[in-house]
Amino acid sequence: MAVLETFWAEIATFARPALFNIYFALASLPVGFGLALLVALGKNAKNPIVSHLCAGFIYAFRGSPLFIQFFMFYSIMLALNPVWWRPMELSWLMMNPLFIGPLVLVFNTTAYTGEILYGALRTVPRGEVEAARAFGMSPFQVFRTVTWPNMIRIAWPAYTNEAVFLFHATALVYFTLPVIGDQKDIMNKARELFERDYNAVLHFSVAALWFLAITLVIFLVFGRIHERLMRHMNIEAPKPKLRFGPKYIR
Amino acid sequence: MVGEDIAFWLAYLTNGKHLQWYASFRFTILAALLGGLLALGFGLLGAVLRASRFAVLRGIGNVYTSMVRGIPDVLFFLFFPLAFEQTAEWIWAMQVCTPETIAASQALWPPCREANWLLSTNQYLFLACVSLGIVYGAFTANVIHGAMRSVPKGQIEAARAYGMSNLQVMLRIQIRQMWVYALPGLSNVWLLLIKATSLLSLLQVADIVWWAGQLGSPNYFPQAGLVHGDWRWAYFFALFVFYIIVTFISERAFQRLNVWARRGMPVEG
Numbered sequence: 001m002a003v004l005e006t007f008w009a010e011i012a013t014f015a016r017p018a019l020f021n022i023y024f025a026l027a028s029l030p031v032g033f034g035l036a037l038l039v040a041l042g043k044n045a046k047n048p049i050v051s052h053l054c055a056g057f058i059y060a061f062r063g064s065p066l067f068i069q070f071f072m073f074y075s076i077m078l079a080l081n082p083v084w085w086r087p088m089e090l091s092w093l094m095m096n097p098l099f100i101g102p103l104v105l106v107f108n109t110t111a112y113t114g115e116i117l118y119g120a121l122r123t124v125p126r127g128e129v130e131a132a133r134a135f136g137m138s139p140f141q142v143f144r145t146v147t148w149p150n151m152i153r154i155a156w157p158a159y160t161n162e163a164v165f166l167f168h169a170t171a172l173v174y175f176t177l178p179v180i181g182d183q184k185d186i187m188n189k190a191r192e193l194f195e196r197d198y199n200a201v202l203h204f205s206v207a208a209l210w211f212l213a214i215t216l217v218i219f220l221v222f223g224r225i226h227e228r229l230m231r232h233m234n235i236e237a238p239k240p241k242l243r244f245g246p247k248y249i250r
Numbered sequence: 251m252v253g254e255d256i257a258f259w260l261a262y263l264t265n266g267k268h269l270q271w272y273a274s275f276r277f278t279i280l281a282a283l284l285g286g287l288l289a290l291g292f293g294l295l296g297a298v299l300r301a302s303r304f305a306v307l308r309g310i311g312n313v314y315t316s317m318v319r320g321i322p323d324v325l326f327f328l329f330f331p332l333a334f335e336q337t338a339e340w341i342w343a344m345q346v347c348t349p350e351t352i353a354a355s356q357a358l359w360p361p362c363r364e365a366n367w368l369l370s371t372n373q374y375l376f377l378a379c380v381s382l383g384i385v386y387g388a389f390t391a392n393v394i395h396g397a398m399r400s401v402p403k404g405q406i407e408a409a410r411a412y413g414m415s416n417l418q419v420m421l422r423i424q425i426r427q428m429w430v431y432a433l434p435g436l437s438n439v440w441l442l443l444i445k446a447t448s449l450l451s452l453l454q455v456a457d458i459v460w461w462a463g464q465l466g467s468p469n470y471f472p473q474a475g476l477v478h479g480d481w482r483w484a485y486f487f488a489l490f491v492f493y494i495i496v497t498f499i500s501e502r503a504f505q506r507l508n509v510w511a512r513r514g515m516p517v518e519g
Contacts, residue, residue: 063497064490065445068459072490075466075482168322175324175452187324198359200336204329212320 292387
């Protein structure tokens with residue numbers, strides 16, 4: 001049973017590193033969603049300057065690797081450190097991986113989510129928007145009662161997928177940013193343990209299990225929210241069970 | 251003055267180190283092309299496995315295609331080369347190691363010093379291509395699996411009526427006819443794959459990202475070239491723009507390809 005004991009001990013070792021990945025995902029997803037809503041509305045705006053800016057932002061951050069984005073933002077922060085952050089005494093925040101990590105992830109997820117929400121925005125039935133206008137609703141009321149509910153229902157499955165991709169992207173943070181002291185995420189821990197005893201199969205499969213488990217939790221939570229969003233549809237039909245529903249394209 | 255500036259920057263951007271940087275683009279390009287080719291091969295294999303009549307093969311295909319969605323690609327990217335290296339060293343150790351050499355070895359791995367295998371850049375690059383192939387092969391398998399199912403039923407029934415065997419139907423009809431349906435999905439996988447080629451430096455390949463970091467780091471020694479501060483942001487920004495341009499060109503190329511592949515087909519409303 002020694003094998004099983006090593007295995008359980010290994011799983012326990014990864015609990016603290018996993019918190020860092022969860023922190024990065026949780027810190028960036030809500031902010032990214034809010035900004036993505038603005039960017040999506042901006043890309044759909046009539047003003048050509050606003051819509052081109054938003055479209056350009058989305059294209060740039062979807063068209064380049066996150067790995068490069070991390071390096072780019074970190075080196076920009078480094079270059080600004082002697083000019084801005086040190087005189088303003090902000091170095092402790094601006095140079096902290098726990099801040100830069102979510103910052104870059106927010107930019108990245110804003111672009112991907114923005115594209116998803118923009119796509120959903122375009123499929124909102126025109127007639128419903130016109131009906132709301134005809135009732136004399138203000139633009140904000142139209143958005144709140146017609147556009148938003150339609151949009152979020154269409155976008156949710158794709159957004160689930162994006163959340164999973166973003167969680168997996170958190171594995172890249174500490175490959176690019178400095179590891180300070182004991183702040184190690186799952187991949188760091190796996191590499192550290194591997195360099196100690198060269199047992200690649202054990203360490204990497206346990207790391208993979210942690211990612212898999214948290215991915216399943218994301219699917220579960222987002223599936224529940226999707227059920228709630230769609231609760232007015234098909235009341236008689238049996239509720240869909242929890243499904244590991246991978247979508248392959250981000 | 252402007253002429254002098256231009257001459258200065260031209261000289262700076264074509265010095266030896268920069269030429270090495272430009273030369274290192276070959277690693278990225280090779281990884282994208284070979285990785286893409288392997289991904290297509292693994293993808294076809296995975297899709298055929300998923301459509302298999304035997305439950306075991308189907309299971310293997312399903313696990314292969316869904317594992318990449320639960321686990322980040324970086325993990326596979328690091329794991330496959332390590333696992334391959336260790337397996338090779340283990341097999342080699344069984345041939346060359348004697349109990350004495352194993353007892354003499356201080357390190358935990360490899361079992362004895364004779365079985366140590368230090369990979370060269372090219373070997374790492376090849377292993378990186380294979381891991382790209384395996385990971386994005388799973389994505390491709392899913393795309394191809396979907397495309398094979400959208401081949402019109404009538405064509406498959408006609409092939410059956412001609413007396414073709416299952417294998418013949420697969421090879422002559424399904425795999426030949428599915429490309430049009432697979433193209434949009436394949437284009438997406440290709441875009442993911444080019445972005446993943448930026449990870450080569452994790453496998454100790456001195457690729458464009460590694461060189462950008464080297465060239466940009468501050469230099470205080472006049473004998474090592476131009477003295478400058480931290481310019482890494484400029485180099486990484488250049489790579490950022492480079493990848494956006496590559497994405498743009500790829501998208502255009504796939505659009506062209508799609509128009510070409512769809513010629514003569516009914517326009518979908």
